[in-house]
Amino acid sequence: MAEVHHHHVHNQDPEAGAEQRKAIWKTFWILLIITSLEFVIAFTVPHGVLKVSIFIVMTIVKAFYIVGEFMHLKHETKTLIWSILVPVIFVAWLILALLLEGNAIFEAIFG
Amino acid sequence: MAAHVTTPGAVEPKMWLGGIEPMKASYGKLMMWFFLISDTFTFSALLVAYGTARFSFPAFSGNHEDFTFSNMYWPVPERVYESVPFLHGVSLPLVFVGIMTFILIASSVTMVLAVEAGHRMDRANVEKYMLWTILGGFTFLGCQAWEWSHFIHGTDAGSVMKVMENGAWIEKTIFGANLTENQYGPPAFADFFFFITGFHGTHVFSGVILNILIFFRAATGFYDKRGSYEMVEKVGLYWHFVDLVWVFVFTFFYLV
Missing domain, CATH: 1.20.5 (Single alpha-helices involved in coiled-coils or other helix-helix interfaces)
Structure with a gap:
């Protein structure tokens, strides 16, 4: 079993998964920006159907990124x-x- | 075992006992997805009930600046959640819940980074990111405990409300909220607050416990011996789901 472990350590490429990590951080910034925008809208747009619709659309966009990228469903x-x-x-x-x-x-x- | 030594980390563990791999997902991962779908139904039921109750109550119709707490209409959420620890009496609508949202999204990022490190069999990074995720989870729970405590104790002045007691309408000052009294609005509003955020908090708590278990097993070399870090991925699915539910709770309970 120790041999198995070594095998992996030697095979480890520091660049492996770099692209995936980039995608993860990109998703993080998208989620953060959408959440910040929600705050701006909460205090600038008058209460009504328009505001609620914007919030629902933004929530679905966030859900799409969490499920698609973080939960990897997009790639299943x-x-x-x-x-x-x-x-x-x-x-x-x-x-x-x-x-x-x-x-x-x-x-x-x-x- | 021999097969494992010669082809470490190969796909054998993913094969189901029938020798195939339905939907190209391992048994555990697929069952986690099906569990999450059933959990979606439970959370949806709570949010659907909330929506039904809210639509069957009168909404506050005046200007948001003139809003006062009353059990005659549904409260404006940004006026209910406007307190932040250490800033007593300062009105900061939705700031604290915004911080909580940020903490949960950040912990989802560290979780997915742990999953990615697991794919590379990089034990040190799995440990590091699992610890960050656990810390994020505990911080969120701490914030929620504070928020609940504030919600239950209420504001300094309380609200004067007309309530039915022993068959007669009386005027009464109510401080904070419980399942039968609520200074912020109709009692149903507090009930939904406790049930929905409470059910979500219970999920966060069990998620933290699972994360600790995963951290422990990674740190003691269990997944190296097994030749696969897939458990990190499965628990990661659960953790992201908890984040996902919060995104919906945040919109429908705090923003709309």
């Missing part, structure tokens, strides 16, 4: 990508359906 097989994405699409529908339901409850009580 297509079957795996769809196995994860399809259930999430149904969840998005559930969210929409129950927001409408919440609005109907509001109308029934206060409308």
